[in-house]
Amino acid sequence: MAKDSVFRKFLSKNSITPVNYLPLVHGSEAYLLKKSLKDGRLKTSVCDVFKPDELLYFFVGRPAYKKEAVSEGEYWELPSCILFDFEVSGAKRVFPFDTGAFHAKRYPSYINMMEMSDYEIDSSESEIKRAIGAFFGSSRDYYRLNPRSQEMFESLHDVGATDEEIHALHRLIKHRSKRSDDRRFSIEVQFAEAFEFTRRKPIFAVFPEIYLDSEIFMGWIKKYDVLLETYPYYPLRGDYYYSAIYEKIDKFYRENGYYEV
Amino acid sequence: MKYRLDILIDLSPNSKGLLIPVFKIDGSNMPFVQEMNDSFEVHEMKPYFSADNYEYCLSDVRISTDVGEKGVIAFRSFDESVYVGDISSVMKYRDANRVEFSNYPLLDLQLARICGEAVSALYEKWRSAAKLYFNGKEINSWCDGELALFQKNGAIWRSINSEKIKYEAEIHEVFGSHSFEYIFRWLVANMDHNNWPNVWVKAFKMYPFDERLHAIANKWLVSAMGSGVYIGELRLILYCHLEYIGGENISDIDFSEVFTEYVLSLGQDLSYVLYPNDFPYLVVSNLDFEREEKSVNSFVAAIIDRISGDVRYASTLGKIEKHIK
Numbered sequence: 001m002a003k004d005s006v007f008r009k010f011l012s013k014n015s016i017t018p019v020n021y022l023p024l025v026h027g028s029e030a031y032l033l034k035k036s037l038k039d040g041r042l043k044t045s046v047c048d049v050f051k052p053d054e055l056l057y058f059f060v061g062r063p064a065y066k067k068e069a070v071s072e073g074e075y076w077e078l079p080s081c082i083l084f085d086f087e088v089s090g091a092k093r094v095f096p097f098d099t100g101a102f103h104a105k106r107y108p109s110y111i112n113m114m115e116m117s118d119y120e121i122d123s124s125e126s127e128i129k130r131a132i133g134a135f136f137g138s139s140r141d142y143y144r145l146n147p148r149s150q151e152m153f154e155s156l157h158d159v160g161a162t163d164e165e166i167h168a169l170h171r172l173i174k175h176r177s178k179r180s181d182d183r184r185f186s187i188e189v190q191f192a193e194a195f196e197f198t199r200r201k202p203i204f205a206v207f208p209e210i211y212l213d214s215e216i217f218m219g220w221i222k223k224y225d226v227l228l229e230t231y232p233y234y235p236l237r238g239d240y241y242y243s244a245i246y247e248k249i250d251k252f253y254r255e256n257g258y259y260e261v
Numbered sequence: 262m263k264y265r266l267d268i269l270i271d272l273s274p275n276s277k278g279l280l281i282p283v284f285k286i287d288g289s290n291m292p293f294v295q296e297m298n299d300s301f302e303v304h305e306m307k308p309y310f311s312a313d314n315y316e317y318c319l320s321d322v323r324i325s326t327d328v329g330e331k332g333v334i335a336f337r338s339f340d341e342s343v344y345v346g347d348i349s350s351v352m353k354y355r356d357a358n359r360v361e362f363s364n365y366p367l368l369d370l371q372l373a374r375i376c377g378e379a380v381s382a383l384y385e386k387w388r389s390a391a392k393l394y395f396n397g398k399e400i401n402s403w404c405d406g407e408l409a410l411f412q413k414n415g416a417i418w419r420s421i422n423s424e425k426i427k428y429e430a431e432i433h434e435v436f437g438s439h440s441f442e443y444i445f446r447w448l449v450a451n452m453d454h455n456n457w458p459n460v461w462v463k464a465f466k467m468y469p470f471d472e473r474l475h476a477i478a479n480k481w482l483v484s485a486m487g488s489g490v491y492i493g494e495l496r497l498i499l500y501c502h503l504e505y506i507g508g509e510n511i512s513d514i515d516f517s518e519v520f521t522e523y524v525l526s527l528g529q530d531l532s533y534v535l536y537p538n539d540f541p542y543l544v545v546s547n548l549d550f551e552r553e554e555k556s557v558n559s560f561v562a563a564i565i566d567r568i569s570g571d572v573r574y575a576s577t578l579g580k581i582e583k584h585i586k
Contacts, residue, residue: 029311029314030272031311031314031315032314046529046530048491048493048530051529074307075307075308075309075310075311075497076293076294076296076307076308076309077311078272078281078311104491104493104494208272209367209371210272210273210276210278210279210367211272211273212367212390212393212394213273213276213277213278213367213394214273214276217273218394227399227402228403229403229406230403231410232371232374232410233279233281234279234297234301234334234371234374234375235297235298235299235301235332236281236294236295236296236297236332237296237297237298237304237421238296238307239421240417240418240421243413243417243420243421244410244417247406247409247410247413247417248406248410251405251406251409255402
């Protein structure tokens with residue numbers, strides 16, 4: 001159970017309509033997720049932010065790839081992602097943003113000056129849905145990072161001038177910058193245990209399209225009965241890959257009723 | 262500084278399809294991948310630490326490129342040969358071998374897309390590829406997804422280009438049309454600036470072995486490592502600088518002391534210095550063995566333990582063993 005953080009207090013004192021759930025998304029370099037399919041599980045690993053915990057990270061709904069937050073400039077990436085049903089019982093921690101980016105001070109100073117712990121929320125299904133519902137009118141708006149306007153947000157909620165942390169969070173969602181990209185409001189869910197695919201079945205995956213031609217890879221996809229989408233990897237451009245992955249997941253959500261209230 | 266083709270990442274070995282060229286600059290083992298624009302010109306060369314984690318193949322073709330020039334396209338063709346060339350040569354090659362490609366739907370689709378085929382022609386190729394890899398309703402679903410993505414391509418690239426302009430204005434304003442000398446002076450005067458590492462890497466790409474550039478990297482690294490900056494934040498500069506020190510046979514006791522203390526504290530973050538695959542050797546060869554002999558030996562043993570048995574590290578392991586003898 002998370003401590004009574006500022007964000008939790010805000011959620012508890014306001015009447016918030018929860019949004020529909022979206023799946024849990026785990027994104028990583030293609031070779032790592034290919035290996036996960038081979039092994040039949042996603043493994044935990046030591047995290048720089050919550051040492052010495054070994055954790056497995058997901059974002060709710062959004063393929064906000066948890067890439068390294070480095071100041072040396074960006075590295076090239078070949079991303080991929082796997083989606084799981086929204087099942088959060090057993091989660092260790094939940095935050096409304098990428099804690100790695102917060103820790104590495106990738107967010108603007110108005111939010112990085114706050115305590116990260118002020119934003120931790122409970123790992124219950126209802127609290128996560130309400131956390132999204134506070135800032136977004138629907139799960140589709142959340143996916144598209146299209147938050148309520150400041151006026152609307154303030155008229156709907158009891159949020160005063162002294163609730164700096166909440167104002168900062170809303171400002172962060174609206175802050176468009178490559179430095180903090182789409183992780184500025186993506187609900188991060190941490191698990192302290194591996195995801196065994198026999199127990200937590202992957203439902204959807206996006207990989208570079210050449211994997212279609214690998215019999216071994218396609219054998220794993222069939223074994224776990226995962227719906228596979230692909231993206232073209234030429235022209236070689238990381239920003240394009242993320243856009244393509246977002247489009248493919250958006251289609252999956254639309255066709256499978258995830259956006260319906 | 263030209264980037265010359267080194268290896269081709271082979272995501273699905275033996276498949277007929279596109280390969281990912283990895284480049285190096287003379288004297289460095291840092292792998293780079295060309296980020297392209299939608300006209301297949303090189304927009305940026307980005308370091309790619311993970312290159313060693315994929316299977317790869319080689320090409321006899323000697324080719325190089327640079328930012329602003331035509332990008333390099335590579336694929337395994339219908340006859341198992343590895344083709345490497347720019348967009349113009351790929352179009353000619355495809356025109357000369359159109360019939361052959363139709364037997365390999367995915368390669369056919371990939372080249373049709375690159376060569377700018379109309380959506381009507383692409384749709385047939387999506388269907389052919391989908392029938393090969395999917396069954397039942399998944400065939401239509403995959404084709405629909407490809408069509409929807411294709412129709413959004415224009416908007417996606419407009420968004421990428423506008424973001425790029427904003428990002429460059431925000432981050433790279435120091436460059437503009439300025440010379441290396443201007444950038445170097447900026448680096449000297451702005452050691453505490455948030456973007457210092459980013460700017461240094463840009464300067465490194467221009468003149469990777471400029472002595473002054475490494476003198477200032479040394480100073481910055483000593484400060485960053487001394488204050489415990491996270492390894493993920495400095496490993497690129499560290500790698501480039503260690504390569505330079507090794508190549509020039511430079512011995513710097515002060516650097517070595519701070520460096521040794523820093524890497525001994527890496528713990529689980531040791532994985533950050535395991536690739537490119539000569540990184541472990543560069544680390545070991547710069548350790549101060551006299552400073553904390555027991556800890557240093559344990560650290561070296563941990564590195565050897567992590568890379569032993571991995572064929573990619575055979576040469577590195579040999580060099581480490583030779584060094585510690």
